[in-house]
Amino acid sequence: MFLKFTSTLSQATPHSLLDDAVAGLVVTIMLVPQSIAYAFLAGLPPEAGLFASLLPLLVYAMLGSSPTLAVGPVAIISLMTLSVLQGVVSPDNEDYTQYAVLLAGMTGIWLLLFFLIGLGSWTSFISHSVVSGFTSAAAIVIILSQLKYFTGLDIPRGGPGWSPIGYIAEHWRSIAYWPLTVACVGSALLIFWQRCAPVFSTRLPVPTVVTVLINRAGPLILIVSGALLIVLFDPPLATVGAVPSGLPILALPDIANLDWRSLLLPSAILALIIFLESLSIANSMARNQDVRIKPNQELLALGTANIVASISQAMPVAGGFGRSMVMKSAGARSQWAAIFTFGFMSLVCIAAGSWFEHLPHAALGAMIVVATWPLFNWRDGWNAWRFQPSDGLVWVITFIGVLLIDAETGIMAGVLLSLIFYLRRTSQPHIAEIGRIHNTELYRNKRRHEVETIPSISLIRVDENLYFANSDFLINYVLKRVAKRPDIKHVVLVGTAINHVDFCGLEALELIHQRLAERGVTLHLAEFKGTVIDKLKTTHIKEKLAPGRIFFTVADAVRFLTQEPDDNPQSISATQNS
Template identity: 35%
Template sequence: MATIAARLIPRWLRQYQFSILPTDVVAGLVVGVLVIPQSLGYAVLAGLPPVYGLYAAIVPVIVYAWIGSSNVQAVGPAAVTAIMTASALHPYADQGAEQYVLMAGLLALMVGALLWLAGQLKLGWIMQFISRGVSAGFVSGAAVLIFISQLKYLTGIPIAGNGLVGYLSSMLMYARQLHPLTLLIGVSAFTLMVMNRYGKQWVWQSWLSPTYAKWAERLFPLILLGIAIILSMSLHWTTKGVATIGSIPQGLPTFTLPYLPDFREALNLLPTAGLMALIAFVSSSSVASAYARLRGETFDANRELTGLGLANLAGGLFQSFPIAGGFSRTAINVDSGAKTPLASLVTVLVMVIALIAFGNALAPLPYAILGATIMAAIIGLIDVTTLKSAWQRDRLDAASFIAAFIGVLVFGLNTGLIIGLMVSFASLIWQSSQPHVAIVGQLADSGHFRNINRHDVITYHNLLIIRIDESLFFGNSEAVHRRVLQATQQYPEAHEIILIMAAVNHIDLTAQEMLSTLNKELAIKNKHLHFSFIKGPVMDIIGETPLMNELTGQVYLSTIDAVDALKGI
């Protein structure tokens, strides 16, 4: 029984120290209060009634707090998963709100199942293959689309589409439906939000202490929400054509059986569900692993997959849409003093209270305020800094960023991500096919050997020492073969060719055949091929092959041994 209890009760709760209870409670209260407007806005972004943003911040958060890998990550509705939900379910928008809600729950179930299955298969390593350029380009492109999509709430124009062209064309087509009062409310709120977020040194820090300025900045969206509700009621904005969220149903999310689609519908949703699962995992694990390093904790990517998967599965059964770890809410959670997932459970309590007690109070809130909130928050996700850094240091990663960014804007989220991944993998293949091969010489009287183009080294007229800095496989074997032959033509007097294999961790069959051919070609020219510093696992592979049986030279333990033995020949 004790073993079963230990498995069911998470370690953080079994080892909980009550001395940190006050900080967890405060952090949970702060996050819960501050993300209410954000949660409502993300539900609207997903094409759902606002209340579903609060639903998505209850059951999935409880499950992740119990099972997830991070002690401080705050999961819930996220901008990228919200807009991907809207994009995936766009064909169902005309089939009624009830059908759309059920499809959103189904999508959460599919995302959760894929994440959970990936966790069981120990696929956490897949995160390593999503380059920084691809993820940053995708998120930046999605941020631009999110920003533009919210213009319909600030203008009253029914903007729709999957890409930039679709959004802009629909805006031009229905421009006459612009609602001046809605535009005034939305632009005013957006301006105030931007000033609060990016002009805090003038708005707050010029007259408040750093501590009070920080809290003023965080509380401002909530204060603005309250002011908008009061103005909407007193000035009767609803009767003047301003769209408001209306009465929010009171009560908690209920257990809802998933919608069972036909095979074709499920097949159509599966690619989007797979991409959403990938993005949710990458974004969540990035946040969780970063804070784990800062806190000196371990991060288990497979446990993160399992926790995030079960959170989405549970959410899909309790009126949620796909969720992920949130950058901003996690930062607030940590900065407010959160130590354990208990803070997230307190946040859930705040959401429950909001649903039970304050549903009717939110009814007069204009959609324009929610749109402005999302637009102001989303600007920070347009990652210009990463693009500049990649352009200066790694043009291939910059190309992946640009490909993902433009692909998302032109073709939509799913196709844009695939384009970015294809460019990233193409650059990886290109890099692998261009291995670094250096001609080296000896540093003074030491046993070290360095590139002759970078260091003042000693060379020997009868020796050509070449260092191969990559593993050898079918993708780069021809490039290595060509580079070695070019070096022998450049130094025709050298008849002893030494290949330093210290950086070679594997030699596949194609590369073995290439080396055998090279050995024969050098022998025809009265040159001998030698190897130095072959690792044990590599020697296990090539030890009994024709390459070693027909080798015209020798295999040396170290390069200095090879030089000492051959320089006098």
């Protein structure tokens, strides 16, 4: 593990730099309102979102392995930031922003620790059902959290994700019509623009870059229209207020005066979600690019980006799907587009802070709702259920846990349930008695194929690793089979699918041998993989199995045990190279 800079910046040409500059401008137009909206979603001032769109972009551009992943504030991470911090400090507390900054730094440290232990190679330890269930529930919670801006009600923060519904049901007579009108009209405008702008823009005789700008201009039109509404008519609408102009002041979080211990576990979970979400987005875009995403390099890039976000007084950051797709479709060739975005965002922070003073909260709420709704994907859960009910149940439990309790509980419940199902499945592995297909040396499950068997030999194939959770199951299976067939003289365990044997598995083999020997039956092994045999050779299993043998193939075992005179089978102990 060592510091390594990305190669996506090294092959730039004047033409590609021009494309990246245009893409950077397009992303900036989208990023400015998004940054402010996601900061409010996390309960933070707008500058926390704007600052998160500065130095973290620059850091990822230098360290990341994806040429078009756009890093910054994203909806799900903003929601998790709010959820984590509400359990530690009130959003009205003056230290709330400092806790968010500290959370970004601790998340970055966790990501760097994951990098140091090589966690990038363990990318499948959280199932897709858990991630999908969390994402779908988080989308609903985000949408419900924006109802306060739709209704103008002062809905209390905290509590489960569905709590805004109960509050609105009790206070529906106090709903303000101006926020409701602006939010609904704004949502309709964004949906209309998303669906209709691409249809009309493709008919215009303009360059592709202009087409992309037109297609993505909906949020910009919404915030400009909302600001003009406030300036011209001064309706009773809550606005963003003054946004400080200038670049962030670099400083470490005030750890001494903050309860950092309460953020240890939540920041670790947040780090995992940032990594998994960013990696999945990068991989989905890499399918159409001549590039290979390096998971461990992503951990380094995302960890450093979050530490820099903390030092620059910003909120936690991750790769954003919508922003990344905009950057890619706008013609970005490399992370130079992110560097140009950093430049444009710096100009916005220096000179344009006052432009957002009159931006209505209702417009930001509409933008968050429309951007978040596509994340709700119930079909993932349904398809998982249809294919394998246990995966569908993991999706449902994760979804309900996030929606009814909080994000951390939902994720932990989903991961725990996945582990339970895995242990249950592997503790009762598929075991098949096999026989020879006529006129071949292929051995298959006798329940599925017409095969030839030998009464005195039982060929038992184990389709799972042999370890502590299933060793008793295998012992019981073999002994029951032998008890039902007193004519059996030899049992051959076929280890084609066994990649690992732990100490309990070794003891199980020895116990099976001992119990079979008491019945006058000999145990043999066949087709165990080379790595497993290498581990078994460090023990005395070969001597303990005697007179049983370890065979290279099942066919060798059958020929030897039936004592066919024309063959000279070799045991695996002499010729094991697999």
